[in-house]
Amino acid sequence: xxxxSSAPAKPKAWNWFRCVTFISVVFCCSLAGWFIAPTxxxxxxxxxxxxxxxxxxxxxxxLVVNQGDELRLHFASQDVVHxxxxxxxxxxxxxxxxxxxxxxxxxxxxxxxxxxxEVSFVVDQWGKFRYRxxxxxxxxxxxxxxxxxxxxxxxxxxGSGGLIGILLGALFWVWTDRRREVSPARPAWRLDLLHRFPxxxxxxxxxxxxxxxxxxxxxxxxLFLAAGFWGSPIGSRNxxxxxxxxxxxFLLITLLLPFGSRIWCAxxxxxxxxxxxxxxxxxxxxxxxxxxxxxxxxxxxxxxxIWMQNLLFLSMCTFSALLVTRPVVSAFVxxxxxxxxxxxxxxxxxxxxxxxxCPVSGFLSLYSMASVVEVRPRDPVRCDxxxxxxxxxxxxxxxxxxxAQTPGRLERNxxxxxxxxxxxxxxGENMTVRARPFCSDVHIERFDEAWKAxxxxxLALVYSVTLLGPWATVKxxxxxxxxxxxxGFSLYALIxxxxxxxxxxxxxxxxxxxxxxxxxxxxxxxxxxxLRYSYLLVPLGLCAWVAFSFPLILVNFTHxxxxxxxxxxxxxxxxxxxxxxxxxxxxxYMVYIQIPILLLGLLFALKRGYGLAGELYRDRWKALGSLIxxxxxxxxxxxxxxxxxxx
Amino acid sequence: MKERFARLGLIFLLGxxxxxxxxxxxxxxxxTYPSELRVIDLTGxxxxxxxxxxxxxxxxxxxxxxxxxxxxxTLGERVLLRFHSADVYHQFYIPALDFGPFSxxxxxxxxxxxxxxxxxxxxxxxxxxxGGCHFYMRGWVIVTPEGEEPIEPxxxxxxxxxxxxxxRPTGDSVALGEFLYRQSGCGTCHxxxxxxxxxxxxxxxxxxPSHDETxxxxxxxxEEDAEVLLGLIEEGIDIGSLEDSPDIGGFAIVRARFxxxxxxxxxxxxxxxxxxxxxxxxxxMPMWKYKLSNQDTAAIMGYFVSLYEWDEDx
Ligand SMILES: [Cu+2]
Numbered sequence: 001x002x003x004x005s006s007a008p009a010k011p012k013a014w015n016w017f018r019c020v021t022f023i024s025v026v027f028c029c030s031l032a033g034w035f036i037a038p039t040x041x042x043x044x045x046x047x048x049x050x051x052x053x054x055x056x057x058x059x060x061x062x063l064v065v066n067q068g069d070e071l072r073l074h075f076a077s078q079d080v081v082h083x084x085x086x087x088x089x090x091x092x093x094x095x096x097x098x099x100x101x102x103x104x105x106x107x108x109x110x111x112x113x114x115x116x117x118e119v120s121f122v123v124d125q126w127g128k129f130r131y132r133x134x135x136x137x138x139x140x141x142x143x144x145x146x147x148x149x150x151x152x153x154x155x156x157x158x159g160s161g162g163l164i165g166i167l168l169g170a171l172f173w174v175w176t177d178r179r180r181e182v183s184p185a186r187p188a189w190r191l192d193l194l195h196r197f198p199x200x201x202x203x204x205x206x207x208x209x210x211x212x213x214x215x216x217x218x219x220x221x222x223l224f225l226a227a228g229f230w231g232s233p234i235g236s237r238n239x240x241x242x243x244x245x246x247x248x249x250f251l252l253i254t255l256l257l258p259f260g261s262r263i264w265c266a267x268x269x270x271x272x273x274x275x276x277x278x279x280x281x282x283x284x285x286x287x288x289x290x291x292x293x294x295x296x297x298x299x300x301x302x303x304x305x306i307w308m309q310n311l312l313f314l315s316m317c318t319f320s321a322l323l324v325t326r327p328v329v330s331a332f333v334x335x336x337x338x339x340x341x342x343x344x345x346x347x348x349x350x351x352x353x354x355x356x357x358c359p360v361s362g363f364l365s366l367y368s369m370a371s372v373v374e375v376r377p378r379d380p381v382r383c384d385x386x387x388x389x390x391x392x393x394x395x396x397x398x399x400x401x402x403x404a405q406t407p408g409r410l411e412r413n414x415x416x417x418x419x420x421x422x423x424x425x426x427x428g429e430n431m432t433v434r435a436r437p438f439c440s441d442v443h444i445e446r447f448d449e450a451w452k453a454x455x456x457x458x459l460a461l462v463y464s465v466t467l468l469g470p471w472a473t474v475k476x477x478x479x480x481x482x483x484x485x486x487x488g489f490s491l492y493a494l495i496x497x498x499x500x501x502x503x504x505x506x507x508x509x510x511x512x513x514x515x516x517x518x519x520x521x522x523x524x525x526x527x528x529x530x531l532r533y534s535y536l537l538v539p540l541g542l543c544a545w546v547a548f549s550f551p552l553i554l555v556n557f558t559h560x561x562x563x564x565x566x567x568x569x570x571x572x573x574x575x576x577x578x579x580x581x582x583x584x585x586x587x588x589y590m591v592y593i594q595i596p597i598l599l600l601g602l603l604f605a606l607k608r609g610y611g612l613a614g615e616l617y618r619d620r621w622k623a624l625g626s627l628i629x630x631x632x633x634x635x636x637x638x639x640x641x642x643x644x645x646x647x
Numbered sequence: 648m649k650e651r652f653a654r655l656g657l658i659f660l661l662g663x664x665x666x667x668x669x670x671x672x673x674x675x676x677x678x679t680y681p682s683e684l685r686v687i688d689l690t691g692x693x694x695x696x697x698x699x700x701x702x703x704x705x706x707x708x709x710x711x712x713x714x715x716x717x718x719x720x721t722l723g724e725r726v727l728l729r730f731h732s733a734d735v736y737h738q739f740y741i742p743a744l745d746f747g748p749f750s751x752x753x754x755x756x757x758x759x760x761x762x763x764x765x766x767x768x769x770x771x772x773x774x775x776x777x778g779g780c781h782f783y784m785r786g787w788v789i790v791t792p793e794g795e796e797p798i799e800p801x802x803x804x805x806x807x808x809x810x811x812x813x814x815r816p817t818g819d820s821v822a823l824g825e826f827l828y829r830q831s832g833c834g835t836c837h838x839x840x841x842x843x844x845x846x847x848x849x850x851x852x853x854x855x856p857s858h859d860e861t862x863x864x865x866x867x868x869x870e871e872d873a874e875v876l877l878g879l880i881e882e883g884i885d886i887g888s889l890e891d892s893p894d895i896g897g898f899a900i901v902r903a904r905f906x907x908x909x910x911x912x913x914x915x916x917x918x919x920x921x922x923x924x925x926x927x928x929x930x931x932m933p934m935w936k937y938k939l940s941n942q943d944t945a946a947i948m949g950y951f952v953s954l955y956e957w958d959e960d961x
Contacts, residue, residue: 076934077937079778080693080777081777096775097933097937097938098931098935135752136732136736136752138735211653218657218661222665226668229705232704232731232733233704281650284649481709562754568668570672570756571729578755579755
């Protein structure tokens with residue numbers, strides 16, 4: 001526990017007081033946000049508005065109106081049949097190009113459409129609502145949307161107030177820190193899951209467990225490939241798109257990663273054949289387990305970092321508008337990954353592909369630091385005196401760590417693929433899976449890892465603009481295969497690459513530089529601060545990605561149901577859900593999920609930031625000084641997200 | 648032992664996928680339809696402007712120009728048409744058989760039973776605008792009595808869509824008008840170079856109006872007057888709101904007629920039925936106001952005026 005030498009009296013009450021005050025500060029700032037939110041001019045106006053649809057956006061793309069206004073809307077389309085669905089206002093229309101009248105329905109009232117030339121409603125709820133295309137109108141259809149902002153936009157202002165409030169509250173927190181010295185992050189609680197839940201213990205020790213996860217995964221993967229190559233070219237009707245980029249992505253980023261670390265890597269089917277080749281076994285362990293690597297090469301030292309993953313991921317994401325909307329592109333890329341994983345396994349030792357090449361692995365590695373579980377030795381001291389090193393080389397119970405780690409010395413989650421081999425191999429049963437607080441691994445020490453954090457936050461921003469934003473121009477830049485605007489695409493790609501590799505890192509470098517000056521501790525270098533504080537982007541980035549992913553699943557969940565019944569888009573109906581029509585789930589309440597997640601991100605970023613600063617600077621004011629620039633950068637980044645989601 | 652189990656299990660599991668998919672599609676699903684029905688799958692493809700019989704999938708959709716389908720049926724045959732869409736909303740309509748229009752929502756298969764009760768060649772249409780090639784999305788259903796030679800239908804005026812219409816010309820408004828006429832697909836209804844001759848089932852005038860007589864329809868009296876009008880269009884002058892009369896005979900009426908035509912192009916017009924009880928004519932003048940500006944429309948009108956052959960003695 002930390003030293004509380006200067007606060008002898010009632011530390012508990014004192015901490016309670018700090019907590020309550022912190023919460024009050026956040027609350028008051030949010031409240032202030034409520035009161036400064038621009039209210040418009042009272043409403044009651046009648047607004048005659050013409051909304052024109054075009055692949056893939058609306059003109060106007062943003063409507064700002066006052067609560068109580070009456071909207072009289074006219075729709076038209078310039079190219080193909082589009083729909084327009086007003087979140088929160090129970091109105092949907094289908095708009096036909098070349099025709100003056102359009103079909104309207106109010107989904108909660110009736111499924112029947114009526115021809116009309118005007119539809120009107122009074123905007124009686126405040127906040128940001130979107131109008132989305134509701135009829136498949138081409139590749140980027142799922143992202144075609146406009147924004148209806150009804151003033152006063154309280155959620156945005158309250159959210160912004162909350163962000164500022166957390167920053168101020170953090171200041172208060174540091175100010176009232178009575179410890180004479182900020183001690184290094186104190187060891188937090190851990191819960192030995194295998195000890196606590198015997199079932200898990202039993203499962204973790206089964207040899208078949210990983211095979212049982214991977215094999216069905218591979219079967220699904222084959223189905224996805226078949227659908228991608230020979231199924232419907234419409235993304236939202238093809239299982240490869242809905243299951244991989246909507247369902248899997250959502251589960252990965254919101255559940256598997258934060259609550260299971262790299263558990264996905266244990267289930268991932270892609271290395272199945274590579275593992276099989278290396279081990280010559282699917283389940284059991286060979287007698288000569290210690291010698292299986294004879295004939296396999298070591299991965300070159302120069303590439304023993306995650307730079308390749310960084311660049312591959314960035315390249316892949318530059319083409320994301322194709323990847324997530326064209327089944328055939330997805331199928332092609334996924335096949336490529338499988339082939340690459342297998343080929344690398346034929347030549348190189350261990351899971352070299354996973355460790356150094358796989359584009360997905362990179363961000364799993366980064367964000368697994370935030371996860372609430374870990375694989376660790378129960379007692380590291382025992383590992384030091386261990387002779388057999390079975391966790392490293394294998395035993396009759398299991399293979400040596402396929403990730404080339406020394407499990408007994410694990411300190412971070414980053415390169416542990418959660419395959420649980422070490423749990424089986426350790427003769428002393430010293431390895432276990434533990435639960436722990438969110439964001440317990442806090443040390444980023446390499447530039448490749450820091451850049452991963454920059455890349456991830458930049459991509460979250462880019463996607464929030466291209467995929468969740470109302471700007472048709474940006475979409476058409478990103479949508480290169482259909483539009484063929486190479487100039488626009490180059491600009492887009494340039495922005496993505498520069499942003500991820502230069503701009504955000506530059507902001508961090510600058511923050512670290514200023515932070516060093518404010519920290520007044522010459523022995524601490526800018527480099528140290530830059531690397532350490534890049535960690536703030538882990539909780540921040542993860543939360544931003546989670547907030548980004550909610551709209552994907554809530555808006556598109558009907559597509560998942562439909563493709564479960566009709567995976568190929570050929571008109572099957574296996575489960576009776578193929579005919580389900582598109583209807584988003586609580587789209588108007590999305591921001592109430594997103595904003596708290598963003599606030600949580602900031603909270604953890606600042607909290608861990610203070611811990612990290614405390615390790616470097618013993619003096620809390622110095623620690624605070626060094627932290628101010630990065631914290632402000634974090635707040636600014638989150639304000640941008642907030643503006644994109646709710647503003 | 649266990650190892651062998653696992654291996655067999657893996658092979659079985661992986662084999663299940665292709666076998667399952669193919670088996671379901673090729674064996675099981677056809678068996679769910681009555682055996683006397685012939686099942687025909689038609690896929691609407693916006694980029695090619697076709698209803699096609701070819702399979703459209705992820706692999707071929709992005710590059711292939713699909714062939715328009717010609718449905719050949721024998722008299723008295725019953726077929727089940729299954730309409731798919733490869734991209735956007737389409738409609739399928741055979742006015743002469745009073746079949747449809749069926750809206751084909753992307754991602755859902757629309758089924759309809761067609762009774763080939765009448766011999767002949769019947770044109771089918773897509774009647775939802777579905778992109779740049781929409782107006783080319785036509786084809787034939789040919790019903791032949793058993794044992795007879797199939798009827799050869801008249802050629803369709805603009806049978807295939809060649810989506811590359813070149814650069815938009817600048818400067819010359821007649822050239823611009825011609826370009827817009829072709830690019831917008833006006834020719835698929837009004838005939839190549841405005842010559843007309845395109846049949847429109849159950850339309851009062853049988854054929855969609857031609858445009859090679861627009862000059863007289865707007866009461867231009869001479870070639871010289873037409874030249875003046877083209878000059879005004881070239882200069883970008885809005886004819887409809889032109890107050891002082893240029894050197895054109897009977898300008899007031901020319902102006903009114905010109906403006907009426909521009910408005911008609913901008914607003915579109917429903918084609919009136921010949922037989923009021925009969926099916927709706929498949930070709931309807933669309934509303935162009937969101938695609939063509941006033942200037943563009945005037946340029947097209949200029950192009951129409953330029954198409955007229957003036958007699959020497961007039
Ligand atoms: Cu069409």
